[in-house]
Amino acid sequence: MGASLSNLTDNGESIGPGLGDIPESCVACVFMYLTPPEICNLARLNRAFRGAASSDSVWENKLPSNYQDLLDLMPPERYLNLSKKDIFALLSRPVPFDDGNKEVWLDRVTGRVCLSISTKAMAITGIEDRRYWNWIPTEESRFHVVAYLQQIWWFEVDGVVKFPLPADVYTVSFRLHLGRFAKRLGRRVCNFEHTHGWDIKPVRLELSTSDGQQASSECNLDEMEQDDANGYHKRGCWIDYKVGEFVVHDSEPATEVQFSMKQIDCTHSKGGLCVDSVFIIPSNLRERKRKGVLK
Numbered sequence: 001m002g003a004s005l006s007n008l009t010d011n012g013e014s015i016g017p018g019l020g021d022i023p024e025s026c027v028a029c030v031f032m033y034l035t036p037p038e039i040c041n042l043a044r045l046n047r048a049f050r051g052a053a054s055s056d057s058v059w060e061n062k063l064p065s066n067y068q069d070l071l072d073l074m075p076p077e078r079y080l081n082l083s084k085k086d087i088f089a090l091l092s093r094p095v096p097f098d099d100g101n102k103e104v105w106l107d108r109v110t111g112r113v114c115l116s117i118s119t120k121a122m123a124i125t126g127i128e129d130r131r132y133w134n135w136i137p138t139e140e141s142r143f144h145v146v147a148y149l150q151q152i153w154w155f156e157v158d159g160v161v162k163f164p165l166p167a168d169v170y171t172v173s174f175r176l177h178l179g180r181f182a183k184r185l186g187r188r189v190c191n192f193e194h195t196h197g198w199d200i201k202p203v204r205l206e207l208s209t210s211d212g213q214q215a216s217s218e219c220n221l222d223e224m225e226q227d228d229a230n231g232y233h234k235r236g237c238w239i240d241y242k243v244g245e246f247v248v249h250d251s252e253p254a255t256e257v258q259f260s261m262k263q264i265d266c267t268h269s270k271g272g273l274c275v276d277s278v279f280i281i282p283s284n285l286r287e288r289k290r291k292g293v294l295k
Contacts, residue, residue, distance in 0.1 A: 167249055
C-alpha cells in the first residue's frame with residue numbers, strides 16, 4: 001500500500017507505476033509463498049491482488065495432495081463446481097465421518113491435515129455401567145459430549161482410526177480434564193468430589209500404526225502435593241497428554257492408528273476424570289494447538 005501512495009504527487013497525479021500495475025500472474029507467483037490468512041489480507045489491496053487471491057493455481061498449492069479423500073466424505077453436491085479457494089475454506093471446517101464420531105479438517109494456516117476422535121468412537125472398560133461412567137453434554141467439546149469417570153479400578157480406553165493421511169510427522173494426544181465441570185449462574189464451576197487415585201501411579205499411553213511404528217509414554221494425571229497458593233495445577237482445565245509420534249511417508253495405503261490409555265493396577269481406585277477426545281495433528285502444529293490457535 002505504501003508503494004501506491006509514494007508514486008503520487010501533492011496534486012494526486014501519478015508519477016510512476018504502483019501496486020495496481022503489477023500483473024496478476026506475478027502477484028499469484030508471490031502468493032505461492034504466503035499463508036492463506038496472508039493471501040486473504042492482501043486480497044483487499046486492489047483488483048490484481050483480489051484476482052490472484054482467487055486463482056485456482058494459488059489454492060491448489062495450499063491444499064494437501066490427497067484433498068479429494070476429504071471431499072469424498074461429503075455429498076458431491078457440497079463441493080461440485082467450487083473454486084479451489086472455496087474448497088480450502090470448506091475443508092478448513094471440521095468434516096465429520098464414522099457417524100459423526102470422528103472429524104478431519106485442514107489447518108487454516110498451513111493446509112495440513114488434522115484428525116480428532118470422540119470418546120464415543122472408543123472402547124472404554126465399564127462405559128455401560130452408570131456406577132462407573134456417565135456421558136456429559138457440553139459445549140467445551142467439539143463433539144458436544146464427554147465421558148466422565150466417577151470411580152473404577154480397571155481404567156482402560158482404546159481406539160482406532162484409519163485414514164489416508166498425507167506425508168508428515170504426526171503427534172497423538174488425549175484431551176483430559178480432572179474434575180467434573182458445569183455452568184451455574186453463567187459461571188464455570190468444577191467439582192472434585194470424585195477426583196482421586198491419579199497421583200498414586202502413572203497412566204500409560206500407547207500407540208501403534210499399521211506399518212509397525214510404536215510409541216508410548218507415562219504420566220501422572222494429578223499432582224502429589226497441593227500448592228497452597230494455586231491449588232492443584234492439573235485440576236479444572238483441559239490438558240492434552242502426548243502419547244507419541246509417528247511418520248507417514250505416503251497417503252496410500254491409508255494409515256491405521258491404534259491408541260490406548262490404561263491404569264490397570266487394581267490395588268486402588270481412581271475417578272473424577274473427563275475424557276473428551278484424541279487428536280492426531282502434525283507435530284509442529286501441536287504447540288499452536290496448546291496455545292489455542294489451532295481450531
